[in-house]
Amino acid sequence: LHSSQDRGDGSVKYILSGDGAGVLFIIDENTGDIHATKGLDREEKSYYLLRAQAVDKITGRPLEPESEFIIKIHDINDNEPTFTKEMYTANVPEMSDIGTFVLQVTATDADDPAYGNSAKIVYSILQGQPYFSVEPETGIIRTALPDMNRETKDQYLVVIQAKDMAGQLGGLSGTTTVNITLTDVNDNPPQFTQSMYQVSTLESAPIGFSLGRIKATDADIGENAEVTYNIIDGDGMEMFDIITDKDTQEGIIHVKKPLDFESKRLYSLKVEAMNTKLEPRFLHVAPFKDIATIRVTVEDVDEPPTFNKPYYTIEVDEDAKEGTIVGTITAQDPDASKNPVKYSLDRHTDLDWIFNVHSENGSIFTLKSLDRETSPWHNISIIATEINNSKQSNQIPVYIKVLDINDHAPEFVIFMETFVCDNAIPGQLIQTISAVDKDEPPGGHRFFFEMAPEATRNPNFTIRDNKDNTAGILTRRKGYYQSRVNTYLLPIIVSDNDYPVQSSTSTLTIQVCTCDSAGNLQSCNTEVMSLPAGLSTGALFAILFCIVIFLTVILILFASSKRQRKEEPLTFSKDDVRDNIVTYNDEGGGEADTKAFDIGTLRNPKAIDNKLRRDIIPEAILSVQQTVPLWQSTDVRAFIIQRLHENDEDPTAPPYDSLATYAYEGNDSMVESLSSLESISKDESQDYDFLCDWGPQFKKLADMYGGVDSDRDS
Template sequence: MLFCTKQARLHTDLDPGSKKIKYILSGDGAGTIFQINDVTGDIHAIKRLDREEKAEYTLTAQAVDWETSKPLEPPSEFIIKVQDINDNAPEFLNGPYHATVPEMSILGTSVTNVTATDADDPVYGNSAKLVYSILEGQPYFSIEPETAIIKTALPNMDREAKEEYLVVIQAKDMGGHSGGLSGTTTLTVTLTDVNDNPPKFAQSLYHFSVPEDVVLGTAIGRVKANDQDIGENAQSSYDIIDGDGTALFEITSDAQAQDGIIRLRKPLDFETKKSYTLKVEAANVHIDPRFSSRGPFKDTATVKIVVEDADEPPVFSSPTYLLEVHENAALNSVIGQVTARDPDITSSPIRFSIDRHTDLERQFNINADDGKITLATPLDRELSVWHNITIIATEIRNHSQISRVPVAIKVLDVNDNAPEFASEYEAFLCENGKPGQVIQTVSAMDKDDPKNGHYFLYSLLPEMVNNPNFTIKKNEDNSLSILAKHNGFNRQKQEVYLLPIIISDSGNPPLSSTSTLTIRVCGCSNDGVVQSCNVEAYVLPIGLSMGALIAILACIILLLVIVVLFVTLRRHKNEPLIIKDDEDVRENIIRYDDEGGGEEDTEAFDIATLQNPDGINGFLPRKDIKPDLQFMPRQGLAPVPNGVDVDEFINVRLHEADNDPTAPPYDSIQIYGYEGRGSVAGSLSSLESTTSDSDQNFDYLSDWGPRFKRLGELYSVGESDKET
C-alpha cells in the first residue's frame, strides 16, 4: 500500500529495501510541476506554485517491478494542496471614485462606500483581512475601518467657500498589522448646492432715463440681484413694491439672465411729471425651510426714472368727433369744429386739413387755422346718411409731427321729397263687378325719414271729388283702397279709366304729389277671375301658371329651330353639281376616288336625282347652266321593263342626252340610279387609259364611267366612250 508522508514522499509497505521497486507518478502537473524519485518515491516541485492560480493538484502514484514494470499493487490517488501566503496586495477595482454630498450637511452624513479586494485566501490566516484608512482628506471626511463607509467629519461645509475635495483612501491586509500589503485609491467629493444664500442687488440705487414718446411695452432698464447659489436656487422674482410710478411701470423676470426688466405700461408726459421713483424687490423663488431662520431671502433697491422731453405730435381735444347737419344746410355754413394743441412746452401753432382720400367728392372744407368744418357741396340724406372723414393736424414748426382724428358727419332729414305710389299700379275692373267692390289697394312711399314715421293723406282731385265711377277709402295700415261705385261697366264703351290721386305727407311743411291709377275694364268669370281685356298684353290664360307658359314658349321655339335646320339641310342636298364651263378644256376626265355608298351615300351625290328605271321618269330641269332659249320640258320616258339589258339602258340615256337642247356643250356628269340584274361583273368603268396622241372626238356630251355597287353603282358616261 502506497502512502504519502509530510515531506511529500511516496512509499509502499511491499518494499523490502531490495531496490527492485520503481515509483511512477501521473496526473495534474506530473512531469511539469511535480517530479518523483523513482527509487525513493520523493516528490519535488520543479516550478514556483501560485495558490491564486491553482490551489490544489490531483496526482496518481503506483509501484511497479523494476525489471518487468508490472504493477505490484493498484495505483493510489492523492491530492497536493498549495498553502497560501500573503503575496497579493489589496486592489480598488472601480477607482478612482466620485461622490456628492449637499453642502451644509450635518456631521457624520454618509457620502459613499468604497471597497477593495484581496486575492489571498480569506479563510487562511489574515492575508485577506483588510482595514481602511484615509491618507488625505482630513479633517473634512472620515472612514469606517472595516466597512469603508465615508462620512463627513465637519458640519456645515459651504459650497460657496469650497466646492470639491480630494480624498485618498488606503486598504491594508493582515488586519492592518505591520508587514501587511496595502493599496490606495482616490475619491473626489463634490458639494451640491442648496439655497442657503439670499439674492443681493449689486447696487442699492439705479438711474434710468426715458423719452416721453417711448412706445408702450419698451424696456426702460434692467436691474439684477446676484445670488451665490446656482441653478434653481439662484432664481429670483422681481416686483415693484412701492413708489410713485407703480401704475406706469412694471417689472418682469428674465429666467435666463436672472435679472429684472422694467417696462412702460402707460404713456409718459414730460409736461405733467418729469421723474419717478420705484422700489423694487428681488426674492428667491425656491426657499429651503432649513435656512429660513437666517432671515428673508430677498433684497430691495431703489430705481429713479427721469422722463426726457420729446417733440410730440398735436393732441386733439377728443379721440373722435360726431357732427350733425341738416341736408338743406346752406353752402359754406359751419357744420362743426375740431381743436388740437401741441403738448410740448414750446408750443407750436397747428394747421388743420382734410384727408382727401376720405372725402373724394370734396363735400367739406376746413379752416386751416381754427378747425371749423364747412359745407362745400349740397347734401342729400336720401343718397348718403353718413359721411366719414379724417382731419389732419400738423405742427407748423415741424411738419413731421402730425395727428389724425376721425370725424363722423350725420345728415339730418328735412321734408324735401313728396310721397308717391310705392310701385306702378294698374287695376283691372270686371264688367260684372258689384258696387262697393275693392278694385285695387295701393300704398305710398316717401324717401324722407321723419322721426315719428310716415303718415299719408289721400284725396281725389277737386274736380273729381264727385267721381260717378269710383271712390277711395283710407285703411288703417296707411294704404288706400279704390272701390267701384256701380256695376255695369262695359269695355266696349270705355276700356280704360284714369283716376288721379293726391298723396300728402305729414312733414313741416307738408309735401304732396299726384299719382294716376290706370283702371282697365276686363271680362271676368263668375267668381271674379280676369279672363280677357281689350289689350292683349293683359289677357291672362285661365288655369295656366307662368311656368306652363314658359314651357309652351320653349317648345314653340324648339320646333321653329328644327324646321329651319330641316329646310337648310334639304336645300344643301338639292344643290346640283356645278359645272365649271369658263375654261374650254377638250380633254377633261373627271375622276372620283371613292366608292359609291349605295343608298346611304347622300354626301357625294344628290340622291334625289337618281331615278329607278322601274319608276316613272319625270322631267328634271338642269340647274348647272342657264339655257339661252326656253324649251318645253321633254315628255317623260316610258318605264323601262324589268328585263331590260344594261347596254340598252345606257344607249337610251345617251341618245336622250345627245338630243337634249338644254345639255351643256362639253363634258358633264350623268347620274343614273339603276340596279343591274343578272350580271356577275363587279364594278365597271369606261375610263380606259388611252395614249395622249390618239385621235379623239371632242364633240361629246360628257365623259362617263360606270360606278356600280356590285351590279348597280353610280354611273358617269362621256360621249367619247359611247363605243365602250
C-alpha cells in the same frame, strides 16, 4: 504514494494522471514521490484532482485499483487590496452637518478570506483631512467639518487606502482617489451694488420703452442665484414697471403709462430684489432680499397738439344745406408755452371736397349736399398744427354719419309682368308684389299698396295689401278671353309710412293666357309689353284712331300716285349735297286719289330695283306676324304696340333708314304737294286737324266697350 503490494524489490511501478499530471506534477515511478515542477498560484487554481495507480513493472498488470486524491494549495498573502475604481467622484451640499454621507468606496483582495487575515481589509484616509473621514470597515466617506462653504472652496481631493492583514504591519495595501465637489445651496441673499440709482427719459418715451437696467449680485450659482425684481413702493408705481431678464438676471425698468413733463417731472421707486428659490434653514440668518431706490427724471420735449378725444363721431342730416356746421373739434399745445393751433383737413381722406374745417376754431362744415343713399358714412381726418412750429402737428379721425330722411319713394322690386288664365275664377291670386325703398326709417319699412285712382273701379282685378310689405293681385270675375282683350294694364300706387310720405306708381302688365284645368300655363298669343304709367285706356283709343286715319290717308295718296305712269328723268338739284337731306319732287294725288295702293309707283318706274337689301336678313322677311283686327280687340294699347312692333320688324316696310328721292309727280292732287316744305299755306282758315275730327264718333265706339271715362280721355 505507496502501495502495500510494494515489497521494495523494485517490481512496482507508480503511474500519475489527472489535473496537471506530467506538467505541474511528476511522480517518481519507483518510489511514488510526487514533486511540483513550478510555483503554484492559489488565486489561479486552489486545488487539483489527480489519479494514481500501482502496476507490475514487468507485466504491467495493476496491483491495485486506481484511486483519486486532491492536492490543495495553501494561501499566502501575496495580493494587495484593489479598489473597484481608480478614481471616484462625489458631491455633497455645502454647509452640510458633520457626518453627512458623501460616498462609499470598495476594495477587494484576491487572497483567501477563510485563511488567516490575508484578505481582511481596513480603510483609512491618507489625504483630505480634516474635511472628510472614512469608516475603516465599510469605506464610507463622511464630512468631518461643519459649514464648509462652497463660495470659499468647492473642490476637494481625498485619497483612501485599503490595507489587508487587518491593517497590521506587513500587510499589503492599495489606494484610490476621490474628487468631492461641494454643491451650492441658497445661503446668500441678492445684494444691490448701490442703494440709489438715477435714470432719465424724455416725456415722449412710448409705452414699453426701456429706461435702464439694475442688477443685484448673488454669490450663489444656478437657480439659487435667480432673482426677481419688483416695485414695492414709490410715487411712480403706476407709471413704471420692472421685469427680470432671465439671461442676465438684471431688472429692466420700462414705461408703463405715457409721461407728461408738464404734469410731473420726478418719480421715486423702491425696487426689491429677491431670490426665486429659498432655503428654509437659512431664512433665520438674514432676509434673502435687498431694496434699492430708483429716481426717474422726466425731460421736456416739444410735443404736437393733442385732441381732447381719441376720435370724433358726428351725425348730420342728409338734407343739410351747403355751409352747414356739422361739428367742432378741439386741440391744444400740451407744452407750457401753449402755442396757438390751426386746423386743416387731410384732402386724401376727402377727395370729393364734401367737407372743410375752419382753420381757427376747428368747426367742420359742408361744401356740397349730402346723400345718405350714396355715402352713409364719411371718414375724414383733421390735422392740428402749431402755428409757431409747423413740424409739430397731429391728426385725428372724424367719422361723419349721414342721417336718413324720407326722400325716396318705394318702388317695385322688379318690373312686374304676370298673366291670368282664361279660365280663372273670381278671387284667384295671380301675383304677389313687393317693394323696396332706398331710405332706412328707424322703425323699419312699412309699405302700402292700392289701385291708382283711374283703376279703382276696375272690374277685372283688385289688390289686397298683405300688411307685410307685400300685396296680392286678385281676379274679380271669371272668363278672360284673348279674342277680346289679351293684355291688361293695372296701375298700382305704393307708398311708405315715413314723413313726408313718398309714393310711386307702377303699372303691372297682365297677359291673358290659356291654361289647363290645374292652372298650368299652356300658351299666350302676344308678348307682354310695358308702357309708361299715366295713360288711360280712352287716351290710348284716341291716339290709335288718329294714327289709323293718318295711315289710311297716306295709303290713299300713294294709291293715287300709282295710276300716274308719266316718266320723268331722275334729276337732282345741283345744290343737293346728299347729307341728311330728303328731296320731295313729286306731288301726291291728294284725297281724291284713292286708287293707288303701291307706294313703289311714286318712284320713277325705271328706277325701281327688285334686288334685295343688303342690310336685311332674308329670313326676317318671312317673319311678319298677323295681328288681330281692331274690331276684335278692345285693348288699344296692346293693339298699337303690336302694330308698331310688326312694322319695326317688317323689312319691306318703309322707311329703310336711307335717302328716298321722289322724282315722279302724280296727277289730280287736290293738296298740290305732300312736302312739308311746300305745303305751308297762308290761309289761316285752313284746318290742319281735319284728320282727328272723328274723335266724337270714336268716343261713341269706345263707350260701347267701357274704355273711355271722360271727355278728356277722348
